[in-house]
Amino acid sequence: MRRIYFIVCLCLAVHAGGNLLKGQDAPPPKTPFSFTRLTAHWDEYSSDGYLKFLNEVKPEVAQVGFWGAHFWSLSATPHGKGYPAHFPVQGHRECSQWQENLYGKIHKLGIKPLGHFNVIFLVGDPDSEKGPRGFFKFYNDQWDEAELGPKPVKDPTELLERNRDGSLISNKGYSIGGMKEYWGCLRNPHWRAVLKAWVRFAIRRGVDGFVINYYYRHDCHCTHCVSGFKSHLAGRYDKKELAKNFGIADLQKHTFEEIGSWHSPKTSTLLQREALRFSQVSNKQAFDDVFVKFGRGLKPELILAQWNHIGDFSQIDGDEKCMLPGNLWSSDEDYLWYSLGSSANFTRLKDGFLGEGTLQARYIRGASGDKTYTLGKYESVRIRASIAELAANGGAPMGFYTRVKDPEARKVLTSYYGFLHQHDDLYHDNTSHAEALLIFPRSAVHAGDLAPRDRFKQLGRKLLDEHVLFDILPDDMATPAVRKKYELVVDPNDTNVSAASMQKALPAIRSRFDAPPTVRVSASRPARLDELTVHFVNYNRAERGEGGNPGGTIKDEKPIATKEFSAKIQVPEGFSVKRVEFLTPETGQPASLKHGLSNGQVTIRIPSFSVYGVARIRLQKKAPAKPQPKVAAIVTEYRHNSHADIIVSRLLQTYTLDGKGRTSPLELVSLYTDQVPETDTSRALVRKHGFRLSPTIEDALTLGTGKLAVDGVLLIAEHGKYPRSATGNVQYPKRRFWDETIKVFRSSGRVVPVFVDKHIADNWKDASHIYDSATKMKIPIMAGSSLPTTWRRPAADVRRGAKLKEILAITYGSTDAYGFHALEYCQALAEQRGGGETGIRAVQMLTGKAVWDAFEKKLFDVELFEQAWDRLSWSQAPRDKLTERVPSPLLFRLEYVDGLRVNLLELNGAAAEWSGAWRYADGSSSSSLFWTQEGRPGMHFTWLLNGIEEMILTGKPAWNPERTLLTSGALDALLISRKENQRRVKTPYLELKYQPAWSWKEPPFPPPMRPWSEQ
C-alpha cells in the first residue's frame, strides 16, 4: 500500500514538473472563436460580385482561397482554373498575391477570411514526357527557398504514401489535366515539414485561419506508418494479447498484410479497427503538430477547423473521428465542419423523410461541448431549410457554396442572414435547452458494434417525430451528474429500449407541440438574456417528382407554410413569463403572441410560417433580483447623439438604444445637466423613465438625502458652449464637476467609483489634481475614449511583453477632440509592450510644410505610414496626391522614456478614419483599422460602457486611469508645442510608470446600423 502510494506521488511530481516547464513557453490556451454566420466558396469568388455578396450577406467568417496541396499542385498549371480550386490567375506568386488582396478587402468588411488547406491530396506526375508535372514540378523546380525555407528532402517521392510493395499509392479518379493523384503521408515528419512551410506562407498572406480538408490515410506501408502502427499496437496490447488476438508472434519482425483505414463494418476485424484507430489518432497528432503548435506559434489567434464527414452517421466506414477518444474528438478546433454527403440533400415526404441534419447537428453540438459547427449539405435547392436547421440547433449556417450569381438565392440568403444578424443576441453563444437526453453509443462504435448506432438513429427519429426537446451526448460524456439534469435519458446501448417502449416512458409533464410531422422543434437559452427561444423548422414543400429533386435551384424549394398550431412549453424553474413574440425571416416585424400560464407551462398559438419560426419567450425572475447599482450622471448637455446621450441613454434604452438589446446592469437614478440647449432630450427621458432630474451635482449624488446615495458617478463633459483655452482646447468644467463630487464623498465619509469621459481635464494642472485627489481618497477612477475598446480590422494587438520601436497612427477631425481618441488607442497599444509603461519624456507638434518635410527626411517610419494608410477602408485622396488634398497636416511626435516613438498624422482632407501600425524591435510589424460604427447605435460606446460597468460592479477600474492621465497630459503639451512654434516640449511630469491591467478583446459582430438622425 505504502509503496503504491509512493509511486503515485512520484508520478504526480514528475507530471507537475513537466507541466510547469511547459507553462513557461506554451502560449495560454485559446478560447474557441464562436460565430453564427459563415459563407464558403470553392468557385464564383473571383468576380467583384463576390465582395458585394459578402457585404450584403454579412457573414462573420468567409471560407475562401486555397493554401495546401491543391494550391501548390495546380495554381502554376493551366489546370488550376477548373475544379477543385477555380484559381482566377496562374502562378504561385500571382495566385497568392491575388488571394492576399482578396483577404485585405474581406478584412475591410469586418469579416474573417479562412483558407482551405488540403493536407495530403496531391495532383501531378513524377515523370511524364514533358518531365515532372503538377506537385512534382513544384517540388523539383519551383520551391522558393526564400519563401518556404529549405526542402526537407531532395526527392519528393520520399514524402508519399506507399503500397506494401514499396510502390507509390496513386489513383486517377479526377484526372485533372490528365495527371494522377498521390498522397503525402501525415506520419512522415518530412511531409509535416512541407505542410509547415505552406502554413507559414499562408499566414504571411493574411489568412485568419484554415479549414483543413482531406484528412485521410490509405493503406500506407511507408516506414513511418509501419513503425507507427507497431508502437500503437505495443501501447495497447502485451505480447500474449498480440499473439492471441492477431497471431503476431514477434511484433518487431512482423509484416502486415494491410494497415488500412475506413472499412466495411460487416467484415470488420479487431486488427482493422486498430489500424483505423491508429490512422485517426496519428492524423490528429499531425493536426496538433502542424496547425495547433506550429501555426498558432506563428499566429496565436489562428482559427482552425477540420473538414470531416458523417453522412447518415457512417462510422468506421466513413467518419474521420469515429475512433478518437472523447478528449481528442474536437480539441483545439474552433469549429467543426461536417459533411452529410448525399444523405440529406433531398426529401421524400410521403415516407416521412425530411432530408434533415437535425440528429447530426445535435450530436456534433453535444460531442464538441457546444462549439460552433456547420453541416455541408451539398444542396442548392432548400437554402431556407438548410440555414434554419443550423440556426435552430446552435450551428453556423454556411448556405453551402451559396450561389453568388443566383439573384433569387441571394435575396433569401440576405434576408435569412440578416435575420440572424439582427437577432444575434438570441444566437451567439446560446446553449441548448432540452428536457430529454439521447445517448450516442460511442463506446460500442469503438468496439466495432454498430447495432446500438442503428437503434440510436431509430430512437432519434421517434423523438423528433414526437417533438420532444432533446440533446445528444456520447455515452462517455453522459456522466451520472449530467444525466440527472434531464427528465428522460434514452440509451440505445440498452437492447430493451425500442421506439414503442420509449414513447411509454416519455414524462407526462413535458413541453408539447401540436405541430405537423414536417416540423422539427428545438429550444435554446441566449447567452445573456433571460429568455427561452423555441425554434421551429418546417420541411414541408412541393416536391418535383420522385426522390425530392436534389438538383436544381432555390426556385425548386417551394416551401408549403404550416397551419397555425398550439404549443405548451415548460417554463424554466424560477421564472415566470413576461411576454411572448414570434419571429420569422419571412416578415420584418416581430408579432406579439397572447399567452396563457398555468402549472409552470406557457400556452401559445404558433402562427402560420413558411420555413423558420422562432417563439421568443421573455422570462422574468420570480425572486427579486439583486438590486442594481445606482448611478448618477453629471453631464454638460444632453441631446441626440451627444456623449451624454450615447453613453447614459444605454442605461435607459438598452445597449442598442432601441429598447431591444441587452440591458445594462446599472440603474440611472439621477441626472444633472450643466446646460440645457433647445435640442435637449433629457427632459423627455425623465418623463418617460422617471429618474431624478437634479438641480445641483450635490442633489444628484445624495438624491436629496443629505448623504451620498449612489453606487457610481458618470462625469460626462463633452459638448456644450464652453470657452477655449489659449492653446485651442475646449475648457469643459471637468474640475468643477470633480470637486463638487468629492465634496459629497468627503462629507459622507464614503467614496464610489467615478468615470470621467474622454480626457481627465484639458490641462495638466487640473488633470493631475483630479488624479492625485482620487489616489489620495482611494476613489476608483477611470477615464478615456471608446477607441481602445472598439473593433480592429483585422483583429490585432501589440504582443504583450514584446519590445516595441515605433507606433504610427492616422487621425482626422478636430485636433483636440478626435486627436485625443487617436492618442488613446496609441497608448492602449503602447502599454502592452515589454517592461510596461515608462512614460513620455517630450512631445512636439509639427504643422504644415514641416510635416511633408518629415516625410522626406523620414523623421518617422514611412513604411509604417504606408501600412496604416492601406488599412483605411476608404480614403478621399489618392496616396500620391496627399500634399494637394491635405491643406494643414499635423504630426504629433511623442518620445517615450524607454525609446519608443509614437507618431500621429492628422490628415484632414484625405483620411476620415482611424488606423495604426506598429514596428517591433525585431523589425516585424503589424497594423489595423480602428473601426467605429458611424451610425446609431454607435455600438463601440457599449464596449466603453462595459468597462465602466465592470468598475462600478467590482470597484476595480477595467483599465488604468494612468493611461488617460498620460494622454490628457500629452494632448495638453502637444497643443502648447503647436502654439509655441512647434517647439519640442519636455514633459518630466509625464514620466510615470504603470503595468497595464487590461488587454483588448475582440467585440462581437456589430448590430445593424441606423442613420444617426434616427432613434
Ligand SMILES: [Zn+2]
Ligand atoms: Zn505512411
